[in-house]
Amino acid sequence: MAKKRVVSTTINGNQTEFLCEPRQTLLEVLRDTLNLTGAKEGCSNGNCGACTVLVDGRPVDSCLVLAVEIEGADLETIEGVACSEALHPVQQCYLENAALQCGICTPGFIMSTKALLDENSSPSEDDIRFYLAGNLCRCTGYDKIVRAVQDSAELMASNGIDGVQIDR
Amino acid sequence: MATADVDTAQTNGNGKYKVIGTRPIRHDGVDKVTGRALYGADVKLSGMLHAAMLRSPHAHANIKSIDTSKAEALPGVRAVVTNADLPEVGDRIAELGEGAVNLRHLSCNVLAGPKVLYKGHAIAAVAAENIHIAKEAVGLIDVEYELLPPVLDVREAMEDSAPILNDDVRTDTMGELGNTPTNIAAHFRYEKGDIEKGFAEAKVVVEREFDTATVHQGYIEPHNATALWNKDGHITVWTSTQGTFSVRQQVAELVNVPLSKVKVIPMEIGGGFGGKISVYLQPVAALLSKKSGQAVKLIMDRSAVFEATGPTPGSYIRVKMGVDAGGKITAAEAYLAYEAGGYPGSPINPGCMCIFACYDVPNGKIDGFDVCVNKPRTNAYRAPGATNAAFAAETVIDEICDELGICPVEFRLNNASKEGTRRVDGVEYPVIGMADTVEAIKSSAHWQSNLEGPNRGRGVASGFWFNCGLKSAATATVNADGSVSLIEGSTDIGGSRASLAMQLAETLGIAAEDVNPAVVDTDSVGYTDVTGGSRVTFATGIAAYEAGMDIRRQMIARAAEIWDVDADQVRYEDGTIIGPESSYTFKELAELVIKTGDPVTGRGASSAANQGGAFGTHCVDVEVDPDLGKVKILRYTIAQDCGTAIHPSYVEGQMQGGAVQGIGWALNEEYFYGDDGSMHNASYLDYRIPTCYDVPMIETIIVEVPDPEHPFGVRGVGEVPIVPPPAAIANAINNAIGVQMTELPMSPPRVVHEILKKNS
Ligand code: FES
Ligand code: FES
Numbered sequence: 001m002a003k004k005r006v007v008s009t010t011i012n013g014n015q016t017e018f019l020c021e022p023r024q025t026l027l028e029v030l031r032d033t034l035n036l037t038g039a040k041e042g043c044s045n046g047n048c049g050a051c052t053v054l055v056d057g058r059p060v061d062s063c064l065v066l067a068v069e070i071e072g073a074d075l076e077t078i079e080g081v082a083c084s085e086a087l088h089p090v091q092q093c094y095l096e097n098a099a100l101q102c103g104i105c106t107p108g109f110i111m112s113t114k115a116l117l118d119e120n121s122s123p124s125e126d127d128i129r130f131y132l133a134g135n136l137c138r139c140t141g142y143d144k145i146v147r148a149v150q151d152s153a154e155l156m157a158s159n160g161i162d163g164v165q166i167d168r
Numbered sequence: 169m170a171t172a173d174v175d176t177a178q179t180n181g182n183g184k185y186k187v188i189g190t191r192p193i194r195h196d197g198v199d200k201v202t203g204r205a206l207y208g209a210d211v212k213l214s215g216m217l218h219a220a221m222l223r224s225p226h227a228h229a230n231i232k233s234i235d236t237s238k239a240e241a242l243p244g245v246r247a248v249v250t251n252a253d254l255p256e257v258g259d260r261i262a263e264l265g266e267g268a269v270n271l272r273h274l275s276c277n278v279l280a281g282p283k284v285l286y287k288g289h290a291i292a293a294v295a296a297e298n299i300h301i302a303k304e305a306v307g308l309i310d311v312e313y314e315l316l317p318p319v320l321d322v323r324e325a326m327e328d329s330a331p332i333l334n335d336d337v338r339t340d341t342m343g344e345l346g347n348t349p350t351n352i353a354a355h356f357r358y359e360k361g362d363i364e365k366g367f368a369e370a371k372v373v374v375e376r377e378f379d380t381a382t383v384h385q386g387y388i389e390p391h392n393a394t395a396l397w398n399k400d401g402h403i404t405v406w407t408s409t410q411g412t413f414s415v416r417q418q419v420a421e422l423v424n425v426p427l428s429k430v431k432v433i434p435m436e437i438g439g440g441f442g443g444k445i446s447v448y449l450q451p452v453a454a455l456l457s458k459k460s461g462q463a464v465k466l467i468m469d470r471s472a473v474f475e476a477t478g479p480t481p482g483s484y485i486r487v488k489m490g491v492d493a494g495g496k497i498t499a500a501e502a503y504l505a506y507e508a509g510g511y512p513g514s515p516i517n518p519g520c521m522c523i524f525a526c527y528d529v530p531n532g533k534i535d536g537f538d539v540c541v542n543k544p545r546t547n548a549y550r551a552p553g554a555t556n557a558a559f560a561a562e563t564v565i566d567e568i569c570d571e572l573g574i575c576p577v578e579f580r581l582n583n584a585s586k587e588g589t590r591r592v593d594g595v596e597y598p599v600i601g602m603a604d605t606v607e608a609i610k611s612s613a614h615w616q617s618n619l620e621g622p623n624r625g626r627g628v629a630s631g632f633w634f635n636c637g638l639k640s641a642a643t644a645t646v647n648a649d650g651s652v653s654l655i656e657g658s659t660d661i662g663g664s665r666a667s668l669a670m671q672l673a674e675t676l677g678i679a680a681e682d683v684n685p686a687v688v689d690t691d692s693v694g695y696t697d698v699t700g701g702s703r704v705t706f707a708t709g710i711a712a713y714e715a716g717m718d719i720r721r722q723m724i725a726r727a728a729e730i731w732d733v734d735a736d737q738v739r740y741e742d743g744t745i746i747g748p749e750s751s752y753t754f755k756e757l758a759e760l761v762i763k764t765g766d767p768v769t770g771r772g773a774s775s776a777a778n779q780g781g782a783f784g785t786h787c788v789d790v791e792v793d794p795d796l797g798k799v800k801i802l803r804y805t806i807a808q809d810c811g812t813a814i815h816p817s818y819v820e821g822q823m824q825g826g827a828v829q830g831i832g833w834a835l836n837e838e839y840f841y842g843d844d845g846s847m848h849n850a851s852y853l854d855y856r857i858p859t860c861y862d863v864p865m866i867e868t869i870i871v872e873v874p875d876p877e878h879p880f881g882v883r884g885v886g887e888v889p890i891v892p893p894p895a896a897i898a899n900a901i902n903n904a905i906g907v908q909m910t911e912l913p914m915s916p917p918r919v920v921h922e923i924l925k926k927n928s
Contacts, residue, residue: 023300035212036203101663129861135860142858143866
């Protein structure tokens with residue numbers, strides 16, 4: 001077995017160092033070493049998007065990235081999306097639109113939605129469907145997810161990314 | 169305790185509800201959008217080992233020997249198990265709430281022996297310090313196989329010359345057993361009226377044959393199980409499942425311990441659709457834990473999910489239908505053969521009962537066959553058996569409509585089953601909403617709109633599913649701040665915490681947000697059947713309602729005590745407890761509860777209530793690319809009888825999700841097999857479920873014909889919407905390009921093939 005490596009990175013704004021084997025994927029390290037289990041494993045080969053995280057702002061399937069590759073990168077996971085006080089507008093809009101049923105795809109969709117809206121603040125329905133085609137959802141039929149993204153874009157256009165306090 | 173008349177729940181005026189029909193944020197929502205919700209794969213226990221499974225590379229073979237010695241010798245390996253570690257369970261049938269199972273077959277499916285019956289069949293499992301060592305060890309296990317020819321097609325498997333999969337299987341013909349080994353495990357037959365006379369009365373008779381491919385539920389979360397076999401003999405299982413009590417029973421039976429020794433803790437479940445009821449990993453993790461003395465976690469990979477868990481059957485179906493000059497069905501006949509996979513148990517019987525269920529068929533005959541083939545053992549998938557059947561019946565109807573020049577919507581209205589209609593299998597309907605769903609489509613903006621352009625067409629189809637009742641239990645406790653905790657055992661697969669909390673809130677006249685629902689383990693709530701059969705909002709809903717009524721009785725009694733009046737002078741109205749001289753809000757009395765006597769805990773259960781069945785009618789516009797055969801969905805509308813929609817957003821979501829699964833089934837999903845019986849597309853990329861780029865918005869019309877069996881009129885919603893899509897899309901393709909598709913999926917090569925056939 002190859003020797004373990006130290007990797008330094010920023011995760012959700014915090015400077016982080018971890019040890020990993022060269023063969024370990026970023027997803028494995030996030031989930032098993034760093035206890036960030038919000039990224040889900042649906043396929044482990046880049047087909048489902050459940051493991052989506054943002055690396056330097058770009059959405060990537062963390063099951064396809066080796067953990068050693070993120071040395072020096074700025075990483076954002078679902079755990080870092082809400083601020084301590086409130087949900088992010090995207091999270092809020094997913095909830096209000098009932099855009100999740102089982103919820104296993106939701107962290108990945110929210111990360112991809114965030115990346116989409118960072119790139120394009122007023123996407124058309126077609127833009128949304130094209131951008132999110134790498135995230136699979138088997139429960140919702142996507143209708144309410146697309147609406148949640150449309151609402152997120154509107155809410156962020158009027159409120160910025162200020163979260164909305166929710167009553168729960 | 170004094171009792172008072174609280175037979176009916178108080179609602180806010182004439183049949184209008186205060187909570188039901190609103191769209192609150194689901195109670196588990198924040199956890200699920202922040203990544204905090206814990207699913208099966210997220211379990212972590214101290215000293216936990218990780219396990220991997222060896223699976224058969226062959227579709228049909230005898231296992232001559234298994235040598236695990238090299239695997240056991242690998243440093244870091246703690247335990248290895250094979251079928252030899254499973255106790256002999258004998259030929260017993262276990263009733264699992266939503267269907268019976270032969271325990272020996274279940275046991276051999278969990279760890280194969282003495283044969284492997286499909287590629288991917290589990291053979292041995294290794295627990296090790298980490299998953300990489302476990303996987304390495306799996307590669308060190310030597311298995312000697314004697315290869316046998318596989319049989320993959322249902323009709324070939326029925327032939328006398330076919331290789332036999334299970335030498336203990338005899339054909340069960342309505343209770344009578346045959347006496348030679350066969351792949352045909354069961355033959356069902358239903359008859360009604362005089363079929364010959366019926367066909368003689370018909371003006372048009374159409375007979376067609378259909379083939380449908382094996383398809384998978386495709387839930388995004390793979391199967392998982394973590395087990396701890398404790399030194400005191402107690403087994404705890406953490407798993408995502410549709411039925412904790414069903415897992416408890418299956419594990420107890422397969423590892424041969426009393427039920428009371430097994431506790432199942434439900435993790436959040438990442439989709440199931442019927443596929444997470446049967447056990448695969450749970451007993452294996454338990455055995456590995458017993459051998460190693462440590463907790464063991466076992467997770468499937470995606471290809472194993474496709475190759476080795478229960479898809480829904482491929483099928484061969486023949487339908488013959490006769491209709492008279494007035495457009496009335498005079499006779500209908502069907503022959504259905506479903507692939508059970510390696511072991512018996514396809515949903516052939518529901519397929520038979522559903523095939524003509526939407527219509528009043530005066531003379532009918534249905535034969536159904538359950539047939540073993542070298543594919544994974546099939547399991548329930550959303551309205552199991554009904555979609556294949558509807559594809560056949562509903563497209564034959566459209567062909568007849570074409571010949572007679574009748575509008576397909578009018579035909580469906582004219583022949584719709586209604587209260588009192590007797591199905592071919594003998595069941596007489598209570599109040600149902602079949603015709604109402606067709607009416608809703610007829611008056612929809614979609615049906616009223618014009619569809620123009622070349623190669624475009626519109627199709628409709630209807631579908632039926634029984635929905636079941638079964639057993640549920642719930643308790644609810646009143647907290648001092650006026651909130652109520654709801655404790656239930658139905659794992660929440662798509663928002664049922666909310667739909668149950670809302671029913672309790674409605675019953676008590678409090679806000680949905682003031683109910684805290686919790687799904688708990690098998691030691692912490694009364695027996696509850698699976699989350700399946702579209703039963704949770706119905707049956708666990710009744711349990712929640714009953715628990716609420718129990719609380720109301722106790723609250724009335726408590727108020728009477730405080731006021732020193734007779735309980736019958738106190739009434740409960742819209743969240744207020746009203747006495748002769750004063751009243752309490754629920755919250756005020758809740759605060760007094762602890763100070764004045766026993767805590768208030770309500771209990772409720774449901775077992776007797778059964779659902780009346782539900783119907784849906786779908787309308788779809790498609791555009792067919794005549795060169796590529798690709799079918800694009802332009803517009804899609806669903807009308808479905810939902811009884812009473814508790815949380816309309818999640819009701820719509822069920823309809824939309826079911827329809828999109830049906831669209832995938834219709835257009836591209838299939839198990840693609842080589843002649844050697846290996847699946848060639850066991851990945852999401854190659855199996856290809858619909859992405860959001862493949863489908864449009866799905867319009868929904870909620871039709872509400874309340875089910876009198878439920879206090880609020882709930883009908884299950886989850887399953888019906890997968891039934892009509894393949895048929896509706898086939899009818900739309902025919903309308904677009906004049907080609908009648910009889911095979912699923914209607915993938916580009918098949919559509920092009922039919923187009924070329926028509927043109928030559
Ligand atoms: S788990 Fe990474 S894409 Fe599916
Ligand atoms: S909500 Fe279940 S997969 Fe998307």
